[in-house]
Amino acid sequence: MVRRISAEFGQLEVLRQFIIEQAVGLGADSSLTEDVVLAANEIATNTIEHGYRGQQGTIEVEVRMIDGSLVVHLRDRAPSFNPTLVPTPDINVPLHKRRFGGMGIHIARRLTDELSYAVPVEGGNEITLVKKGQG
Amino acid sequence: MDMFVDNVQGRVSVTILRLHGALDSSNYEAVIAKVRDMHAAGTRDLLLDLGGVPFMGSSGLIAMHSAALLMHGQQSPDPEYGWQAFHDVDSDRNIDIRQHLKLLNPQPKIARTLEMTGMDQFFDIYTEQQSAIAAF
Numbered sequence: 253m254v255r256r257i258s259a260e261f262g263q264l265e266v267l268r269q270f271i272i273e274q275a276v277g278l279g280a281d282s283s284l285t286e287d288v289v290l291a292a293n294e295i296a297t298n299t300i301e302h303g304y305r306g307q308q309g310t311i312e313v314e315v316r317m318i319d320g321s322l323v324v325h326l327r328d329r330a331p332s333f334n335p336t337l338v339p340t341p342d343i344n345v346p347l348h349k350r351r352f353g354g355m356g357i358h359i360a361r362r363l364t365d366e367l368s369y370a371v372p373v374e375g376g377n378e379i380t381l382v383k384k385g386q387g
Numbered sequence: 388m389d390m391f392v393d394n395v396q397g398r399v400s401v402t403i404l405r406l407h408g409a410l411d412s413s414n415y416e417a418v419i420a421k422v423r424d425m426h427a428a429g430t431r432d433l434l435l436d437l438g439g440v441p442f443m444g445s446s447g448l449i450a451m452h453s454a455a456l457l458m459h460g461q462q463s464p465d466p467e468y469g470w471q472a473f474h475d476v477d478s479d480r481n482i483d484i485r486q487h488l489k490l491l492n493p494q495p496k497i498a499r500t501l502e503m504t505g506m507d508q509f510f511d512i513y514t515e516q517q518s519a520i521a522a523f
Binding site for chain 2: 261262264265268286289290293294297300301343344345347350352353355356358359362
């Protein structure tokens, strides 16, 4: 099932709840769901802040279960941005030398088994998050 | 998300800011503003109670980072200038974060986010309020 939300921070809760409801319906384990929900939240947050940059837009969310793995696709029409190319941050930098933020993609990578990027035929971005089930 | 404030007298007067609800990009600036107001009103030792936070996105880390700077008397960036204002902050001054801001009862997945991002290195984290208060 696919849900489209407005690219607004206030809609992140809607996105999270949709993923949870779909995952439960597909029989996904709660630990898989929790990780994917946070990962999707981070990707969507980046899309809203850095992709659309205050412009109107939508984020399309699709949740699937494939061979025991929970799969979430996030699609937008923002300018192209490939999160897989973002370098891993140094988490040992002292706080007084840290830039604020910049941890969203790192969190999404840590919580998923696969994070992939594609450019849809119609443009924009498609990020796919995969969390493998146990066994 | 709701915010509640308590004051407890330990060795010093400690203000507890209790957060209830999800913490994400839609509301993290409200937490920063609250801490700013509290510091302006005289709060010098802050215990951030995360026990009522079932979800925290990475924006919550910005709120904690900002709160730490504010409690140390430094200005956090003005969020009106957007996230770039946050990204551009850099300081050569080492500050003892642990002294004036401590964390209470993060739920396991919140604690995991703190660990994943290295933020757990900078805060004393307690599971019991009395111990936290006594540590200030």
